[in-house]
Amino acid sequence: MLLGSLIHDLAILRPLVGDPRDIGWARLWPAGWHPERLSVGVDAELAGGAQLALRWHYLPDYPSYTETVRVHTETGSYGLTFPAPYLLNAPTELTVTSARGGTVELTTSTSLRGGLRGAAGGLARRRDRGRPPAIGIDEARAEVSTCQRIAAAWPAALGLPVGGEALGAGLAVS
Secondary structure, three states: OHHHHHHHHHHHHHHHHOOOOEEEEEEEEEEEEEOOEEEEEEEEEOHHHOEEEEEEEEOOOOOOOEEEEEEEOOOEEEEEEEEOOOOOOOOEEEEEEEEEOOEEEEEEEEEOOOHHHHHHHHHHHHHHOOOOOOOOHHHHHHHHHHHHHHHHHHHHHOOOOOOHHHHHOOOOOO
């Protein structure tokens, strides 16, 4: 779930806000969780003290899967909503909320290329023009490392010892 889903959010957020500096809290629920019904929560601190909150819910019967990334600033918000990856022509939507005078301005833009299809097309265009992909090994390694730090935080949140690879790699959370 971390490497199959949340890693996509980290890939979108990293160029915008950087990698999480400290994983402060991570949790799986409901109690007695089962892989077929699972929710994950992560709170982390970014450089400069900004806060990052990630929430992921696996709800197999939910009728309208979307993935949303939202960034809030003091002057407005930016949100990207991706459709289910299996809907090939469903649009990705960008929503910008800002203040203009005494009113709130809401701007919505859509891309008719679905998120997955658009990303695959962009990768193919870069390859065809002889350019390397925008995300390389270093970026992928950073995202996997963040997922490992999140996974290491789960036992700590439950009061369980962290061992194995997580402990050896210095991933244990204090």
